[in-house]
Amino acid sequence: MTSSYVIRGASILGASPADLFVSDGVLVDSAPSNAEVVEADGLVALPGLVDLHTHLREPGREDAETVETGSRAAAMGGYTAVCAMANTSPVADTAGVVEQVWRLGREAGLVDVQPIGAVTVGLAGKQLAELGAMAASAASVRIFSDDGSCVADPRLMRRALEYVKAFDGIIAQHAEEPRLTEGAQMHEGEVSTRLGLTGWPAVAEEAIIARDVLLAEHVGSRLHVCHVSTAGSVEVLRQAKARGVRVTAEVTPHHLLLTDELAASYDPVFKVNPPLRTAKDVEALRAALIEGVIDIVATDHAPHAVEDKECEWAYARPGMVGLETALPVVLSVLGEQWDLIADRMSRTPARIAGLSSHGLSLRPGEPANLTLVDPAARRVVDPSGLTSKSRNTPYAGTTLPGRIVATFLRGEPTVLDGKAQK
């Protein structure tokens, strides 16, 4: 395999076209000999994207996704690193499971797969998982999350926040007060009333975030808030950040684009947790992402088998695939603000996750983790054309801007000409 490339005429973060030279996994300052040429005329080069919130489903639901298929979908979406959520079966709550996921990621070799460990045993919210053992394992876990469930017990949440300080860990909270969302099916509001679906009130998210920023402040720990979905949550985060609380937050592409009106079809492809909210929330989330109150975009890529979506709304599993459409959605929302996109989708998520070889500037000496995007291309999303093993995209038939042409992980192409290389 070639290990030297000249990427000709790429526009780094939208700057004037220049050549990028790749040799032995890193960017170098002059053309290596015997380099393969990758034409990048009209393409924008970004640091490889980093996803802080991916469900790879392995072990347990290999019919929906595997570490390998999810990694390939990530590479096709321009990612070079993903953080794999812990709600697998068995749950990633021991060093053994996180090491298994980490090893599967290495074997696939398409993106760096960084496992996230569960906060509590079995995601049950009762007893701390062996966080230290996961941190000390080969997977070097630093992010812990019960995502899918909220760490609802305030005392347990406090202990988790405190405990991970010993190894600079971070708790990523799925903010959902469970008593306020029993049986909840969609955002509580005018549409849920009309559709007769049990509402998931915004306050169930905001109340937990408000509590958790106070807890994080009290114990001086790092808190990360998963998939922020409401305007009220943005205000809670804004105030906490102004006080200097060590809190970061993510928003998903779908919460930046879609609203609860889509539930009117009763097609569970639009069922997700937290649910799609109102246009007012979408507007607040966009503004917060631009302003930096929300730090990053994370996909919450949640593949599901057909039978888990082709059914009644109430019986369907929540979640949407997102790795392959994240950048196009963000591009449609933010426009060609390349530095902002690189910050929200690569630099900052890499920093939060402690992935030191990702999210770096594309300059000589740095690892060649990058992606090339054709901003002029537009494509209609076709579920059957997705690389992910699952088809539950809410964007079927939607035209989105931008096409990921190539992705390089440590100097080797995982995607070229829009096609996965292995």
Added chain:
Amino acid sequence: MIKHLLSAADLDADTATLILDTAGEMAALAEREVKKLPTLRGRTVVNLFYEDSTRTRISFEAAAKRLSADVINFSAKGSSVSKGESLKDTALTLQAMGADAVVIRHPASGAPDRLSSWVDGSVINAGDGTHEHPTQALLDAYTMRSRLGKLDGLNVAIVGDVLHSRVARSNVLLLTTLGAKVTLVGPPTLIPLSPGAAVSYDLDSVLPGADVVMMLRVQTERMQDSYFPSAREYSRRYGLDAARMRRLPEHAIVMHPGPMNRGMEIAPEVADSKRSTIVEQVANGVSARMAVLYLLLGGKA
């Protein structure tokens, strides 16, 4: 004519009025010795019931049979994604059997909408979760019109557990379309956000201006979920007893979609009074459902 009846919102004023007029003709038929029309001979109507509801199923069955349709009763209670055949597979089965219409009762809101995307025949919503029950609204509107001579301008109070009521949702939509003024009455915990109608928490103040009071069934289990403190307190604040009934104008009627909790939301002497339309509603249910089947399956009015 519309193909499916999934929501009362599917009906504009003209269509709704046509259904009510047709129901009137069907009711006249019930007076005759031979109560049967040959209109739907050779057509198949499937009653697909995922919930026990003897009264609604029998009503649809009688309606279809009086129109000479072949009726298949498919009781799928307990069936669900985890326990049995999926709704989609059931739909494909019904499709293969050549169902011209599927009448579906289902505990999940929106199940009829999903079903309508998988079968070629007409889908009629016979109650889905906490969403809608459009034929109930039609029979209620028919009953009001029969008793009071009109719908336009009527003041209708719908009282009780509006939050969980598919009857209330369909009635708000249909009655508003037909020009009635709806006021929803109940404790704030049982009134949903943005209900699409006027709201009052005080039944006594609403009664003197009401032409129609529709009492909704309130499940005593709701008090376990703190929607109200006790059955007694609920009954005291929102139950329709004889004293409250006297606050109503002379002509006003009292309705209930059944089954009733006598002594909870409605006192026995009210349920059995002259104002009560509860038994009429049952008879009108057959006529209204006949009209829906007749019109949806291409009968000529």
